[in-house]
Amino acid sequence: MKIGILGTRGIPNNYGGFEQFAEFFATHAANAGHEVFVYTPHNHPYTETKFEKVHLIKCNDPEHKIGTVGQFIYDLNCILDSRKRNFDIILQLGYTSSAFWYDLHPKKSIVITNMDGLEWRRTKYSKSVQKVLKIAEKLAAKKSDFLISDSLGIQDYLLKTHNKESEYIAYGAHNFDSPNEEILNIYNVEKHNFNMIMARFEPENNLDMVLEGVMKSTDEKPILVIGNHNTKYGEYLKNKFATCTKIQFLGAIYNLNHLDNLRYFSNLYFHGHTVGGTNPSLLEAMASQALVVAHNNLFNKGVLEENAYYFESSEDVKKILETIKKNDNLQFVKNNFDAIANKFNWNKINDEYLQFFSKCLARN
Structure with missing residues (x-):
């Protein structure tokens, strides 16, 4: 498969959870023989065009200059670039700043969104921003070809709130047993x-x-x-x-x-x-x-x-x-x-993603 991963601040991870997942999954999928591309802000400290066997696509991210609205522009730039790549699968990680651009995803690619958590519940956001995030959640749920939930609680929420089925695939971790x-x-x-x-x-x-x-x-x-x-x-x-x-x-x-x-x-x-x-x-x-x-x-x-x-x-x-x-x-x-x-080891989680991608291609 030719896989594009959008919605992160790039790999190798220097930010958070989605970036860590993207790093582990992308390298796993590339080592399994798939062609994998991860979108990365132009100012990410890692400057190479490949990370291990994973291709990195740099897109302009003006967030450092103009603040939060820059995330929307960065996501737009990534989605517009993806129209040139002929991906089989686009894995969209999260939706908060990308959902309003979903109609611009390439029509021939299957768009699969990991819906993350309940972003609109975050108290750091004003009431008006929370309303916008609820709209973004609805758009992502409606316009994605397939959805992934990383918890059973989110899976149940999506079904009850948006009447949308989603595939439950948890997050992963590596066991640590060599203390120093x-x-x-x-x-x-x-x-x-x-x-x-x-x-x-x-x-x-x-x-x-x-x-x-x-x-x-x-x-x-x-x-x-x-x-x-x-x-x-x-x-x-x-x-x-x-x-x-x-x-x-x-x-x-x-x-x-x-x-x-x-x-x-x-x-x-x-x-x-x-x-x-x-x-x-x-x-x-x-x-x-x-x-x-x-x-x-x-x-x-x-x-x-x-x-x-x-x-x-x-x-x-x-x-x-x-x-x-x-x-x-x-x-x-x-x-x-x-x-x-x-239940939560990375090899198992990464294989579940690849198996789900194959099922989505078959269904489509």
């Missing part, structure tokens, strides 16, 4: 004597709730807060918790080996996401053998089931911090590690 305790020295922490949370600094990821619980608790373990905090919301949180010395804002960390080791040696790993599907950082925490404490919602419970502790308030966080230890809950850790091996 020396990496902890870089971050000045001791094994099982620190907690952590990793997320984008957005209200719906409940950083505020978790850190409120940390500040209230009598537990003196430090908590490492990982994510780009040089944002308006990040400044708000840093100012709010400036007097709490247990809270350490580390910024973004992209070194996967460091992250794996931090998760592995942590006491508790907090996951506050509320609007996504199968969240990448949650699977990576499970794969890194962390003891997960997650916000209580259907997306997180659909992945973790009974193998985690759940919170809905800062008081819940406080109580968990004061009473729960990783070493007392190693069965939860093992069950989640096994779930990655059996």
